[in-house]
Amino acid sequence: MRTYRWDNDVPAHQVMAPDGTLVGALPQDLDDARLVEFYRWMVFARRFDQRALNLHRQGRLGTYAPFAGQEAAQIGSFAALEKDDWVFPSYREVAGMLFFGLPPEMALLFSKGHPVAGRMPDELNMLPGQIIIAAQTLHAVGAAWASKLRGERRIAATFFGDGATSEGDFHEALNFASVFRLPVVFFCQNNQYAISVPVSRQMAVRSVAQRALAYDMEGICVDGNDVVAVYAAMRRAVDRARSGGGPTLIEAVTYRQGPHTTADDPRRYRDPEAHRTWLETRDPIRRLRLYLEARGAWDEQAEERWLREADERIAQAVERAESHPAPDAAEALFDHVYGTRTPDLEDERRSWLAAWERGANA
Numbered sequence: 416m417r418t419y420r421w422d423n424d425v426p427a428h429q430v431m432a433p434d435g436t437l438v439g440a441l442p443q444d445l446d447d448a449r450l451v452e453f454y455r456w457m458v459f460a461r462r463f464d465q466r467a468l469n470l471h472r473q474g475r476l477g478t479y480a481p482f483a484g485q486e487a488a489q490i491g492s493f494a495a496l497e498k499d500d501w502v503f504p505s506y507r508e509v510a511g512m513l514f515f516g517l518p519p520e521m522a523l524l525f526s527k528g529h530p531v532a533g534r535m536p537d538e539l540n541m542l543p544g545q546i547i548i549a550a551q552t553l554h555a556v557g558a559a560w561a562s563k564l565r566g567e568r569r570i571a572a573t574f575f576g577d578g579a580t581s582e583g584d585f586h587e588a589l590n591f592a593s594v595f596r597l598p599v600v601f602f603c604q605n606n607q608y609a610i611s612v613p614v615s616r617q618m619a620v621r622s623v624a625q626r627a628l629a630y631d632m633e634g635i636c637v638d639g640n641d642v643v644a645v646y647a648a649m650r651r652a653v654d655r656a657r658s659g660g661g662p663t664l665i666e667a668v669t670y671r672q673g674p675h676t677t678a679d680d681p682r683r684y685r686d687p688e689a690h691r692t693w694l695e696t697r698d699p700i701r702r703l704r705l706y707l708e709a710r711g712a713w714d715e716q717a718e719e720r721w722l723r724e725a726d727e728r729i730a731q732a733v734e735r736a737e738s739h740p741a742p743d744a745a746e747a748l749f750d751h752v753y754g755t756r757t758p759d760l761e762d763e764r765r766s767w768l769a770a771w772e773r774g775a776n777a
């Protein structure tokens with residue numbers, strides 16, 4: 416692994432250079448077949464992201480937070496987890512969530528505001544994408560603490576953006592996790608902006624990873640557009656957590672290629688020159704493709720086939736999401752808040768439904 420310096424001169428680990436050549440050793444469990452699998456997921460995810468943006472433009476989807484440019488950070492990190500681990504993502508982690516097993520129609524229903532997306536399938540140890548910035552870091556700490564108290568093998572991993580690291584919740588989570596040596600990995604996708612606020616206006620330290628020092632935990636800064644380096648860093652952190660070594664903070668330096676959400680116009684705050692550099696020379700999918708092509712594991716026909724398969728799967732998901740029955744707006748508010756409704760919530764529900772009825776009949 417070599418050290419790469421980003422624009423802000425912060426050293427980050429890198430295994431695969433932007434031109435697809437190796438500058439470090441591949442982890443032993445990453446052979447060509449596994450890297451092709453990562454590549455196909457990254458391509459599928461980008462295709463999904465583009466389709467979601469188009470659906471939004473057609474008025475068929477609500478607010479959507481695109482992740483294009485961040486596929487390596489997400490696939491590489493989620494790939495180091497086991498199915499039994501607990502995942503606490505933000506709204507930006509859709510690529511990772513799909514990889515972890517989220518049915519794509521659920522991701523679409525989430526952006527349609529359908530309450531059914533507020534409940535994950537039972538077999539997935541994952542929460543819906545958190546919108547309250549950094550709140551999920553605390554939830555992950557709770558799950559990791561439970562796992563430790565019960566003597567379980569599973570760890571917790573939480574995912575968030577650079578802006579989240581300036582929230583109080585984040586610092587409370589890291590402190591608690593470190594004091595109790597909990598099996599949790601904090602994974603930050605530093606995509607350079609918190610909406611329109613650049614990292615340089617959001618924190619005085621030069622790197623997110625540096626923040627780990629204050630909690631006496633390891634902070635790793637990694638090239639977030641290098642799926643191999645991301646995987647290696649996450650593997651190390653996951654293994655440490657699982658073996659009782661406590662928490663780790665990983666910063667994956669990456670770039671959000673699109674707007675913050677469909678409600679944002681990034682041309683108002685982004686430097687066009689830097690934007691071009693990220694898109695043209697640092698794209699994570701291009702990097703892996705160049706590597707696979709040089710290995711003879713990628714060609715045009717394979718790409719066309721994978722894109723076709725991705726599009727078919729996405730079309731089916733759109734069909735399923737759009738044919739899903741609309742919720743009963745009044746009732747649905749109270750679904751999925753708790754497994755079993757508390758008496759207070761039941762009272763609230765009854766009075767709300769009565770008020771709704773009166774309104775409807777007025």
Ligand SMILES: Cc1ncc(C[n+]2csc(CCOP(=O)(O)OP(=O)(O)O)c2C)c(N)n1
Nearest residue numbers: 507546547548576577578579606608609610
């Ligand atoms: C507690 C809280 N404060 C403010 C907001 C409004 N908000 C939504 S996204 C966002 C920026 C988050 O940036 P970052 O953590 O870098 O994640 P990114 O969106 O870049 O993935 C803010 C401030 C919120 N959702 N929650």
